[in-house]
Amino acid sequence: MRKQTLPVVSKPVRDLLVKSAREAAANAHCPYSEYPVGAAVLTLDGQIYTGCNVENVSYGLSNCAERTALFKAVSAGCRCFAAVAVVGGTARAASPCGACRQVLAEFCVPETPVFFARLKGGKVASATLGELLPLAFA
Secondary structure, eight states: OOOOOOOOHHHHHHHHHHHHHHHTTOOOOOOTTTEEEEEEEEEETSSSEEOOOOOOSSGOOOOHHHHHHOOOOOOOOHHOEEEEEEESSSOOOOOOOOOHHHHHHHSTTTTTTTEEEEESSSEEEEEHHHSSSTTTTO
């Protein structure tokens, strides 16, 4: 894992990330679970990449929103990230699955903030990637 200094993510930037993730969730292809999820990743230079979950009838071929956003950023040449936002769920906010946590660990330091919120409004919770995945495979 590389060392990098993370900027402090201000409340306006956090809110923009969450808003971007909510907008991305509107594009989700989730006919089987009917559970739209959106994600946004913030690069160290301030760019935001978004993604949504894309399901397939063969669930193993589906892709989560977090990985979609991250893969879009990586395919554009980005390798270091300052923050992540995940939006999904109605009663309780969605949180990254284990596979997404491990993929995030490939490009984010343990101190990277991960924000999660419900699909429509409510409180924004947060944790660091290290708290979500304390013993990442390295």
